[in-house]
Amino acid sequence: MNSAGEPLTHSGRDDVRIMTLQAHILEEQAHQPLAGGTFSWILSALSISAKIIADKVRRARLENVLGSIGTENIQGEVQQKLDVIANEVLLRTLGGREGVAIVASEENEEPVILRDNKDGDRRYCVLFDPLDGSSNLDVCGGVGTIFSILAHDRRADNAQASLLQAGSRQVAAGYVLYGSSTVFVLTFGKGVDMFVLDPGIGAFMRVEQGLKIPRHSKSYSVNEGNRRSFPAGYQRYLDWAQSNDYSSRYAGAMVADVHRILLKGGVFMYPPTKKAPQGKLRLMYEANPMAMIIEQAGGKAMTEPNQRVLDVQPRDIHQRTAVILGSADEVDNVIAHLATH
Numbered sequence: 001m002n003s004a005g006e007p008l009t010h011s012g013r014d015d016v017r018i019m020t021l022q023a024h025i026l027e028e029q030a031h032q033p034l035a036g037g038t039f040s041w042i043l044s045a046l047s048i049s050a051k052i053i054a055d056k057v058r059r060a061r062l063e064n065v066l067g068s069i070g071t072e073n074i075q076g077e078v079q080q081k082l083d084v085i086a087n088e089v090l091l092r093t094l095g096g097r098e099g100v101a102i103v104a105s106e107e108n109e110e111p112v113i114l115r116d117n118k119d120g121d122r123r124y125c126v127l128f129d130p131l132d133g134s135s136n137l138d139v140c141g142g143v144g145t146i147f148s149i150l151a152h153d154r155r156a157d158n159a160q161a162s163l164l165q166a167g168s169r170q171v172a173a174g175y176v177l178y179g180s181s182t183v184f185v186l187t188f189g190k191g192v193d194m195f196v197l198d199p200g201i202g203a204f205m206r207v208e209q210g211l212k213i214p215r216h217s218k219s220y221s222v223n224e225g226n227r228r229s230f231p232a233g234y235q236r237y238l239d240w241a242q243s244n245d246y247s248s249r250y251a252g253a254m255v256a257d258v259h260r261i262l263l264k265g266g267v268f269m270y271p272p273t274k275k276a277p278q279g280k281l282r283l284m285y286e287a288n289p290m291a292m293i294i295e296q297a298g299g300k301a302m303t304e305p306n307q308r309v310l311d312v313q314p315r316d317i318h319q320r321t322a323v324i325l326g327s328a329d330e331v332d333n334v335i336a337h338l339a340t341h
């Protein structure tokens, strides 16, 4: 009890139950009468992966696994040693789960088919960016894992066909932020819940339920180094924001920037640029999962030209997209400036 005689709760909030991520997953499963535990096992694999990757990130400099391995991934980006390590961790934990039919990773050109779709069991596709923002590792900046879960379409002729579903069909999405603490943010499509790893007991503890993004905040997040190659509407928005006392925050890792936006409000943008005319961020395993999280928290997630990210019908698992996401009022503000001429 505290000095006022009130029960001390783990999160200090109304729900006095101490809930771990594992218990939260099982509680969700109990609400699904037909759930056989397959989906829960997949989330359990993601939880274990997060703990393993968190440990490797924190020990990277001590174990000399910082820096690049000198090769490029399918995206043409230099692979960091930990990109490959994190990718292997996820492939090996998910590979051991019966419910996973296909995995697709930013680090792998082709999807990995783990199980065929002939038998009747309901299976899932898991798409992920194993270590988003890994160029921040050397400077101890925030990095993260982003994941998206789709129901496997057993009628599909091939892996790509089963994966190429619009973001609105995700059954779950989330991210792990390896920052000053290790945070696991998850949605099943019924709100957003947040967990923090307690390293003392090795469990993710629930600290927020039903997170809601502030409706507005005078803050934007964009790489202004690319400003000159942004389309004119973004220039107009930045001029307007800067003349209205907006602050600018940019971590250079989508997970870190979006997490700040989720908790504090504001708008995150990755516009089309000269180098990335379609936008830089990947639709399937960056924009879609983050869009689901932000929308479930009451925000908006749009792409060009004024389209909801989750409505985009994908053509390729590695396709890129422009992204404008965050507080509903702030996203509307950006869109309004894109529309004016």
Ligand code: P6P
Pocket (backbone or CB within 6 Å): 132, 133, 134, 135, 223, 252, 253, 254, 255, 280, 281
């Ligand atoms: P830039 C990291 O490489 C990433 O994919 C996202 O995490 C991040 O938002 C973006 O690219 C940063 O790109 O061009 O600003 O360095």
